Amino acid sequence: MQKEYILSKNQKIIFDLIDKSAEPMKAYAILFNVQKKGIKAPLQVYRALDKLVEIGKIHKIESRNAFIACQNSSCQISKATAFSICESCEKVSEINNSKLSKYLSNFEDDSGMRYSKYNLEFFGLCKKCKSK
C-alpha cells in the first residue's frame, strides 16, 4: 500500500486536476488549468509534479512528457511502472499485472545486475482504434 502523505496546497490542486483527467496531462496544460487557483509559474507546477511523482501519486509517461494519476493502489512508489499507450488516440492506461511486475522486478541482466526501478511503455492500438 502507498504510504499516506499529506499533500500541500499546490500539490493537492495539481493532483486533483490530474486525477480527474481522463488523459495524461502535460505540464503547461496543467499550468493553464490551475492559473485561476493562483498557481502562476511553471516552476510551481514542476515542483508539485516532482513531489507527486516521488511519492507515487502520479507517474510520468516519458515518451509523452505527460502525467497521469497512479491507478494502482499497491504501486511500489513509482519504482515499477508499466503503461499501455495507443499510438492512434493516445489513450494511456497503467498496467497492473503482478506476473509482469514480478518478472521485471526480479530481472537480472546478463552480468547479474539487479535494478531498483524500471519504467515500461507498451505501444499499440487500443481496442477502439483497432476496430476502426
Place this chain on the structure above:
Amino acid sequence: MQKEYILSKNQKIIFDLIDKSAEPMKAYAILFNVQKKGIKAPLQVYRALDKLVEIGKIHKIESRNAFIACQNSSCQISKATAFSICESCEKVSEINNSKLSKYLSNFEDDSGMRYSKYNLEFFGLCKKCKSK
C-alpha cells in the same frame, strides 16, 4: 538482422558521431558537434535523428532525452528496446536478453491485448558506482 539502408549525408554525420560516443548524446550536443560539418540548425539534427530512430540505427532514451547507437545487430527496428541506466554516472547500456525480449514481445495485458512495440528502462547503480 537490420535491413541495410543507405544513410544520407546528414544522417551519416550524425550517426557516426553518436556511434563513436561513449554516452547517450542530446540533440543540442550533437548540433554543437556537427556545426563544423555544416549542420547549422536544430531541425537538421532532429530530422536525422527521427530517421535514424525509425530505421533502428539509434534509440532514444526517453527518460534522458538522449540518443545512443543501437548495440544490437538483431534489434527489431526499434520496436523492442530495453536499457539499463545508472542513476549515478548516467551510463546507459542496451540490454540484449532474448528471454526478456521474448517475454515482453509476447506479453498480453489482462484484457488480452498484444502490443507491437515497447520500450523499457531499468534504473539502478552500475557496478562501478555501487562499489564507491
Place this chain on the structure above:
DNA sequence: AACATTATGTAATAATATAACATTAACAAG
C-alpha cells in the same frame, strides 16, 4: 522527361524544464 519521394536549408517560434534567489509554513528538539 515527368513525377513522386526523400532530404536539405533557413528562420522563426513553440513546448518543456530548470536556475537562482527570496520568503513563508510546518514541524521537531531542547
Place this chain on the structure above:
DNA sequence: CTTGTTAATGTTATATTATTACATAATGTT
C-alpha cells in the same frame, strides 16, 4: 515557546528540447 531544520511557496529570468512553415535540391521510378 523559540530555535533550528526541512519542506513548500512565490517570482523572474532563462535554459533546453522540439516543431511549424516555407523554399529548394537530390534521388529514385516509370
